[in-house]
Amino acid sequence: MSTTVLVSTRKGLFTVVCRDSEWDIERVSFVGDNVTLTFPDHRDGAWYAALDHGHFGVKLHRSDNRGETWSEVGVPTYPEVPEGQQEVGPSGRPLTSSLKLFWALESAGDDRPGELWAGTIPGGLFRSRDRGDSWELVKSLWEHPLRKQWFGGGADDPGIHSVLVDPADSRHVFVGVSCGGVWETTDDGETWEPRCKGMRADFMPPERAEDPAIQDPHIVVACPADFSAMWTQHHCGIWRSRDGAKSWQQIKAPPSSFGFAVAVHPRDPNTAYFVPAISDQRRVPVDGRVVVTRTRDGGESFDVLTNGLPQRHAYDLVFRHALAIDPTGERLAFGSTTGNLWISDNAGDSFACISHHLPQIYAVRFVPGT
C-alpha cells in the first residue's frame, strides 16, 4: 500500500507518511500559503504543487527530492483578447481570459515522460512537454463553439477539474468540466465531443436539463483496469458509465447522492466510494454524521461506512479532489473543510483520524510507489 499522502490545504502542503503502521506529518511545505493541488508523477518521481497566492497570482512548483526543496516552474497563459473583442458568456458577463486556478494536474501517459496535462479555471486545458516549465493551450477545446456555453458553478468561471488519460492509448483523453460536462478526444486533442448522454441538470430549465455543455460533473474518474467504466459525482447526483461515456446511468445512494468526491477501485470497476452531503443548498453531512458510501456491485447497493468517523455534530465537507484510493485499492484517504484527515487500510471498513487540526483541505493524493 502507498505509504505517503500529499495533503493540499489552505495553509500549506502536508506530507503525511506511514512508518511502522503509524501515520505522521513528516513535512510542511509552503506553510501559510494556499496550496490547491498536487501531482506526484510516478514516471520520474517529481512532485508538483500548485499555489494560489491570491494577490500575487497562481504559481506552480516542482520538487525532485520528495518535497525537500522546490523550484518555481511555468504557468499556463491565456490568449490575449484585443480591446473591444472580449467574449461574453451565457450570463452576459465577459468571459475571463487569465489564469485563476490549477484545477487538474495529470500525467499525459506512461509513454510520454515529462508530459503533463493541466485543467484550469477559467475553462482551459493546457499541455506541458517539459515537466511544467512551459505550457501550451489546447486551442481546439478553447475555441470549440460550445465552450462559450460553459459557466461557473461555485466559482465565477467554469473550470476543468478532471483529466483522464486512457492507460492503453495516451491519445484518448476525457476531461470533466464544471459546468460544461464530460468531453472526449481520441486524436490527442485535435477534436473534442461532449459525452453526457443520460445526465440531467436540475439547475436548468426543463428544456435545457439534458444539454451536454452545461452539465456539472463535480469530478469524473475511470477504473484504471477498465477505462470504459467511469463514475461521476455530479451536482445533481451520481452517474456511472459502462461504455466509455457513450451513455450514463443515474445511481441513487443512501443517505444522499449529493457530494463532490468519488474514487473508483483500481481493478474492480464496480467498486466506488463517495462522501455525501445533504444537498446543494445544505453542504454538510446528513444528520451531522460523516459517512463514506461504498458500492461493490456497480451501484446496485451501498454500504454506509461509519467506523472511526464522527457520528455526532460533524459538519465536514469533502471537496472534489479530497478523496483518494491507492493503487492496491485497500487504502483510502480523505480530508475535509474542517481540517480532518482520515485514512482506511481496509477498503473503508474502518477509518483512523490522522489529524483533527489541519487547515481546510483541498486535495489528497497518494504518492504511487511509496
Add this chain to the structure above:
Amino acid sequence: MPVVHFTANLRRHVDCPTTEVVGETVRDALDAVFAQNPRLRGYVVDEHGALRKHMNVFVDGEQVCDRNGLSDAIGPRAELYVMQALSGG
C-alpha cells in the same frame, strides 16, 4: 531617477529590493525592474500585463489610474510603491 519599492509580503516569495529605474510611465518603470528580475513579473501583473486584481501601484502617494495599460506618467524623481490591496487574496 524614479524608485520602485515593493511590499514586504511580496519579498517573502521573490527577492525584490527597492530599485532605481529609468522611465516615463509606470509601465516603463516596472518593465525595467522585471528585466532584471523576470520571475517578479508574474507576481505583480497577469499574463496580459495588467496589474493583478488585488495589487495596487502608488505613484507619489496616488493610485495609478490605468490598471491595464499602466500608462500613468511618472516624474524623474517619482516614488513608486507596489502594494497589496486590502481586498481579496
